[in-house]
Amino acid sequence: MCQKNDLSHRQCVICNKQLIGRSDKRFCDIKCKNYYHSEVRKSLKTIASETMKVLAKNIIILEGIMGEEKNSCLIDRLALERLGFIFNYVTDVRKIWCYFLWCFQFQLPICEKQTCGNNN
Secondary structure (H helix, E strand, C coil), X not given: CCCCCCHHHCECCCCCCECCCCCCCCCCCHHHHHHHHHHHHHHHHHHHHHXXXXXXXXXXXXXXXXXXXXXXXXXXXXXXXXXXXXXCCCCEEEEECCCEEEEEECCEEEEEECCCCCCC
C-alpha cells in the first residue's frame, strides 16, 4: 500500500516554524524569504569583491613591472610570486599547442612555457 509523505514535519529554513501549504514551500512568510535571499546576495558580493581585489593587485604588479611603454617582457614566475602575484586568479586561459599556456589578467597576457604532456 502506498503511503503519503509526512509533510507535517517540514520547517522554515530560517526560523524553523512548521510549514503549512504547498509541498515545495521553504519559508513560513515573506520576511524569512527576504532575509534568506539577502544573505545569499551578501555572500556572493563578498566573494566577487575578494576576487576583484586579487585581480586588481595582480594588474598593479604586472603594470609596475612592464611600465607604460612596454607591451611585453620576460619575468620569472618565482619573481612574480615574491611580489605577491597570485596565479590562480586570471580572467582567461588559452593553451597554444602543448608548449605555451596563456593566462590573461584582463588586457595583459601572461605566457608560461610548459613541457609537452604537462597538464597543469
